[in-house]
Amino acid sequence: xxxxxxVMLAAIIGSLMSGLFFLTRQDDHGSTRVLTALKxxxxxxxxxxxxxxxxxxxxxxxxx
Numbered sequence: 001x002x003x004x005x006x007v008m009l010a011a012i013i014g015s016l017m018s019g020l021f022f023l024t025r026q027d028d029h030g031s032t033r034v035l036t037a038l039k040x041x042x043x044x045x046x047x048x049x050x051x052x053x054x055x056x057x058x059x060x061x062x063x064x
Contacts, residue, residue: 001055001060001061004051005048005051005052008044008047008048008051009048011044012041012044012045012048015037015040015041015044016037016041018033018037019033019034019037019038019041022034022037
């Protein structure tokens with residue numbers, strides 16, 4: 001489960017970096033690429049939160 005969370009966090013950071021890259025470039029398709037990177041980052045964040053909440057309720061994350 002730790003590997004899944006780390007992979008998701010790495011994907012979120014990768015999407016953040018690609019959005020920054022497309023934001024700093026001055027081309028015609030930059031704004032659509034930034035928007036796509038934002039959509040991907042939001043979707044990955046929602047999936048990560050849903051995964052962590054479901055893992056908590058299913059007992060994979062122990063309560064101390």
